[in-house]
Amino acid sequence: MTILPVIPTSPDTPDAVTTRRRPTMPPRHLADLDLEARKAAVTELGLPAFRAKQLSTHYFGRLVRDPEAMTDLPAAARSTLAGDLFPTLLTAQRELTCDDGATRKTLWRLHDNAMVESVLMGYPDRITACVSSQAGCGMACPFCATGQAGLTRNLSVAEIVDQVVYLAGVAASGAVTGSPPRLSRVVFMGMGEPLANYPRVIQAVRRLTAPAPEGLGLSQRHITVSTVGLVPAMRRLIAEELSVTLALSLHAPDDDLRDELVPVNQRWKVAEVLDAAFDYAAQTGRRISIEYALIRDVNDQPWRADLLGRLLHGKLAHVNLIPLNPTPGSKWDASPKPVEREFVRRLREAGVATTVRDTRGREIDGACGQLAASELTAVDAGGSTTRAEVAR
Ligand code: SF4
Numbered sequence: 001m002t003i004l005p006v007i008p009t010s011p012d013t014p015d016a017v018t019t020r021r022r023p024t025m026p027p028r029h030l031a032d033l034d035l036e037a038r039k040a041a042v043t044e045l046g047l048p049a050f051r052a053k054q055l056s057t058h059y060f061g062r063l064v065r066d067p068e069a070m071t072d073l074p075a076a077a078r079s080t081l082a083g084d085l086f087p088t089l090l091t092a093q094r095e096l097t098c099d100d101g102a103t104r105k106t107l108w109r110l111h112d113n114a115m116v117e118s119v120l121m122g123y124p125d126r127i128t129a130c131v132s133s134q135a136g137c138g139m140a141c142p143f144c145a146t147g148q149a150g151l152t153r154n155l156s157v158a159e160i161v162d163q164v165v166y167l168a169g170v171a172a173s174g175a176v177t178g179s180p181p182r183l184s185r186v187v188f189m190g191m192g193e194p195l196a197n198y199p200r201v202i203q204a205v206r207r208l209t210a211p212a213p214e215g216l217g218l219s220q221r222h223i224t225v226s227t228v229g230l231v232p233a234m235r236r237l238i239a240e241e242l243s244v245t246l247a248l249s250l251h252a253p254d255d256d257l258r259d260e261l262v263p264v265n266q267r268w269k270v271a272e273v274l275d276a277a278f279d280y281a282a283q284t285g286r287r288i289s290i291e292y293a294l295i296r297d298v299n300d301q302p303w304r305a306d307l308l309g310r311l312l313h314g315k316l317a318h319v320n321l322i323p324l325n326p327t328p329g330s331k332w333d334a335s336p337k338p339v340e341r342e343f344v345r346r347l348r349e350a351g352v353a354t355t356v357r358d359t360r361g362r363e364i365d366g367a368c369g370q371l372a373a374s375e376l377t378a379v380d381a382g383g384s385t386t387r388a389e390v391a392r
Pocket of ligand 1: 138141144147190191193
């Protein structure tokens, strides 16, 4: 693991880390607005409407996030815009790399000192950004570092989009060696349950996929939105007529175990959740991704593989098995490799496409929420029961 220099932060950083402010939504940012609203905003600031397109080209087309670097704008306009349309949303608290520089994880401090994470993963043919949609998460999955800390707040549209624009800039700088320089995929698999922040996540998807200069111009097919199974929101997503990939974090094929591993299952059961996912696949023609964290002696039994195989047989679905990345001191552990191989074999025998996810970023607390959790645990050392529980 390489620890990169910490990116300079504002002068109040030490206090900011230790002093909790009440969670509040951030000020408005250009990325919160569509192009028409940007025109209205610059006009309100006394600038000509064409500046909206110029700003959008800088931000989405050239990945320039600081208005002071937009040197074709008059100096006075730059300072007006910095205050009104480009407030600092994300301040890098730590930035780490591993996997020979192919994985970079950034821990962000938000304006109210909430913490979130983003990860950039380079491959020979693509670069993928994994972004957070909430600070913390209210879904309380017991094996997940984020879930143990609870929900702080939803992220704004711009807080989500700005993670991607920043990471696209890192990719464009060539910092991820052995990968193409253009960020091409985004997965909503960082901190939070994306569909619990539904309107903002959908707006962020539209911003990321709108052609430049309205947005970043990514393909909808290269965006993955995950969910633990909030059925009404899944049905709402069907009606959006987007062609993003839906990833369903199932983790157990039976209600008895899923009620425990994914507590929201007590509200929407496996059959109902899978029905909604299959309807999404039917509507979009997009194969759904069934996420399944393999946990030793918990959900990795051969009979559960067979049951999952029966549930998914003949469906437009793919299983993505995730070797668990346990939090330090956790009672949960990854399944042994022979058990994992048998699980894969049984699913494939049932005719279900199955892959095992590569475990990027393990050395840098790569699973969702682990870096933020370890940072908060360090900050609270000796103080907070809540944060101490994160490491359990
Ligand atoms: S696994 Fe996902 S949904 Fe569950 S608590 Fe963690 S972040 Fe939330």
